[in-house]
Amino acid sequence: MKKITVLLLTLCLVMGLCSCTIRLSTTDIPKGNDAQPKVDPAADPVEDEELTLEAEMALKSTVELLSADVEGLGYIAPALDKNSGLWGYINLKSEWVISPKFRSAEPFSGDYACVRDAYGDHVFVDKSGEDIFAWNKAAMSLAAVSSFSEGLANATIDSGYTQQMCYLDTAGNYAVPLTSLPRASGVNYRTVKYVELATPFRNGKAVVMRYTNATLAAEGIGASDTAYVIDTAGNVIASLASGLDASIYGFDDNMRIVVKATNGLYGLADENGNMVAHAAYLRILHCEGGLYLACDQSGFWGVIDKDGNTIVEPMYNNALPYSEGYAAVSDGIHWGFIDEAGNIVIPIQYDDVAALKKAVNGNAESSGAFSSGVAVVRAGKYWGVIDKSGNILYAAEAQECPVSCISNGFMTFEYSEGCGVISTDGKLAIIPIYDGIGEFK
Numbered sequence: 001m002k003k004i005t006v007l008l009l010t011l012c013l014v015m016g017l018c019s020c021t022i023r024l025s026t027t028d029i030p031k032g033n034d035a036q037p038k039v040d041p042a043a044d045p046v047e048d049e050e051l052t053l054e055a056e057m058a059l060k061s062t063v064e065l066l067s068a069d070v071e072g073l074g075y076i077a078p079a080l081d082k083n084s085g086l087w088g089y090i091n092l093k094s095e096w097v098i099s100p101k102f103r104s105a106e107p108f109s110g111d112y113a114c115v116r117d118a119y120g121d122h123v124f125v126d127k128s129g130e131d132i133f134a135w136n137k138a139a140m141s142l143a144a145v146s147s148f149s150e151g152l153a154n155a156t157i158d159s160g161y162t163q164q165m166c167y168l169d170t171a172g173n174y175a176v177p178l179t180s181l182p183r184a185s186g187v188n189y190r191t192v193k194y195v196e197l198a199t200p201f202r203n204g205k206a207v208v209m210r211y212t213n214a215t216l217a218a219e220g221i222g223a224s225d226t227a228y229v230i231d232t233a234g235n236v237i238a239s240l241a242s243g244l245d246a247s248i249y250g251f252d253d254n255m256r257i258v259v260k261a262t263n264g265l266y267g268l269a270d271e272n273g274n275m276v277a278h279a280a281y282l283r284i285l286h287c288e289g290g291l292y293l294a295c296d297q298s299g300f301w302g303v304i305d306k307d308g309n310t311i312v313e314p315m316y317n318n319a320l321p322y323s324e325g326y327a328a329v330s331d332g333i334h335w336g337f338i339d340e341a342g343n344i345v346i347p348i349q350y351d352d353v354a355a356l357k358k359a360v361n362g363n364a365e366s367s368g369a370f371s372s373g374v375a376v377v378r379a380g381k382y383w384g385v386i387d388k389s390g391n392i393l394y395a396a397e398a399q400e401c402p403v404s405c406i407s408n409g410f411m412t413f414e415y416s417e418g419c420g421v422i423s424t425d426g427k428l429a430i431i432p433i434y435d436g437i438g439e440f441k
Contacts, residue, residue: 323368
């Protein structure tokens with residue numbers, strides 16, 4: 001874990017305290033939850049004094065921190081135990097709900113979470129920590145496995161000489177037969193049972209692509225087959241045009257899928273395989289709310305809708321996808337936020353913005369900035385938490401963003417050699433005693 005440089009002699013919470021003013025130790029945290037973090041009155045500026053953005057963050061970094069009320073909240077998160085070096089699951093009271101016994105652990109998605117067991121194998125566990133899989137580990141190992149989507153997980157199988165994909169149900173059994181997929185005449189398929197691409201299911205539909213013999217590529221024949229849209233029974237209901245590669249993340253909530261053409265440019269296809277946005281962009285990123293960030297061939301970012309219509313003209317040097325109605329955009333020097341109509345709602349004034357709202361489709365590039373009503377931004381040497389009006393709630397001096405994730409109103413932060421949890425309204429939930437903490441779900 002990277003150490004955050006701060007000028008403190010005692011432990012203080014990164015997102016709660018100033019790096020040069022000590023108000024709190026980990027043993028005298030006030031009890032109760034009826035007050036918000038308060039700015040030190042001695043640090044108040046003189047009346048009418050105009051502050052820079054960095055100075056405002058410095059001011060907001062001196063606070064009194066109260067304990068968060070976590071009674072009745074049933075969220076749990078993966079946590080890395082310092083003593084054993086293993087992952088388990090904790091609640092917001094810092095109690096082990098599932099004792100640390102895994103090599104790695106993902107946040108829960110519904111009733112299940114993907115972990116790597118003591119042998120390094122990918123398995124799923126329920127909230128009691130019990131392995132729910134009946135996977136035959138002796139035959140083949142799971143190189144990777146996704147979270148369950150509509151009761152199915154797309155898994156990557158390591159067969160010893162290559163990696164191939166299939167679908168598994170919650171018991172670890174093969175769930176979607178792929179043997180009936182069309183076969184092109186004259187093409188040598190490496191396997192019938194497995195495929196090169198198997199996207200997560202959405203509304204009962206997914207995209208698959210057969211895995212052909214890689215030696216065909218040397219003979220000038222494409223190594224990939226046609227991409228097919230299938231249902232959960234493995235029936236083909238549509239196909240993409242020849243030469244289109246489909247995104248591994250599958251259909252989004254608009255039932256669109258990002259595709260890449262042979263010219264290296266990206267577009268959008270619908271669930272029937274029809275192109276709805278021509279392959280004319282350097283990149284396309286799915287956003288919340290039916291919109292997409294699209295980078296044109298000049299390298300500028302704008303916004304299109306699910307049918308390829310331009311909503312915001314390409315004008316920004318960089319951007320983060322919409323989350324909770326706001327997208328972070330950059331003019332090449334500073335960052336700010338626009339709404340879904342393209343209006344600037346928080347001035348372009350920050351030095352950096354953190355992408356902390358995890359994308360629904362699993363694509364890390366599609367993660368936005370606002371989560372649980374807040375975003376984390378940097379001005380100079382300070383990282384601050386802002387609300388959707390741009391008000392700085394609190395801040396801290398740090399070399400790198402101290403917040404690693406935000407979910408359900410709680411933020412995981414890193415301090416020195418530990419990870420802790422703070423609520424988005426600035427109250428302490430868990431002191432930084434773990435080597436890692438994931439999302440609370």
